[in-house]
Amino acid sequence: MKLLLAPLTALSLAICIASATAREQGNLDLGPxxxxxxxxxxxxxxxxxxKAILAAEQAxxxxxxxGVLMLHSVSIADDPTKIRLLEVYANKSAYESHVRSPHFLKYKALTANMVRSLRLIDTDPILxxxxxxxxxxxxxxCLSPTK
Known part of the structure; x- marks a missing residue:
């Protein structure tokens, strides 16, 4: 549980800034x-x-x-080979577009032999x-995501 708190805190600090800016610019569908x-x-x-390849891909x-509202990456302090990512997308189609993007495909190809394990965790944002x-x-x- 402790390992999840830092990324979740980062989430609450970043998503609203990104989503508010995109909403003000009128170029973002925010639901869900x-x-x-x-x-x-x-x-x-x-x-x-x-880490260098990941940072370039995220930026x-x-x-x-x-539709990519925020991407955060952290390593576990006592085991830096364990990386945690927190990804927030405006909606599912933004995510699907992201995983087809040239920069994401390049990241996947370049890091394929670097990753020992990968576990993806879908979440239900509350607030x-x-x-x-x-x-x-x-x-x-604040953004109250809708289903």
Whole structure:
């Protein structure tokens, strides 16, 4: 349970900023949001290379894909080969588009021999909240995902 709290906290801090910005720009269908977690174990000798490839893929996905609201990655402090991902998509079609994107396919090909194990965990978001620092006065923003 402890391992899930940090990514979930990151979720509440990031999704609302991204979704509020996209909603303000009028280019995002927000329902129902798709939130997925992933648990990976990476080959120790490949860890640095894996992290570099992952970081590049995440940055590209968030920058280029309007439906990718946020992608967070963390490693477990006492075992850095264990990586946890928290992914938030505007909806299922945004996720499906993401996994067909050239940058995601490149990531999968480059890391195929680096990943010892992968477990995907679908979730049911309850309430996702964060503070946005985009204005002089921080504002709380919450997204109540719908089914």
């Amino acid at each position: 949001a798709m939130v997925r977690m992933a648990e990976l174990e990476i080959e120790p000798a490949q860890l640095d290379a894996y 590209t996905s968030v920058r280029l894909e309007p 996702l909240c964060s503070k946005t620092m985009a204005t002089r006065v921080p504002q709380a923003v």
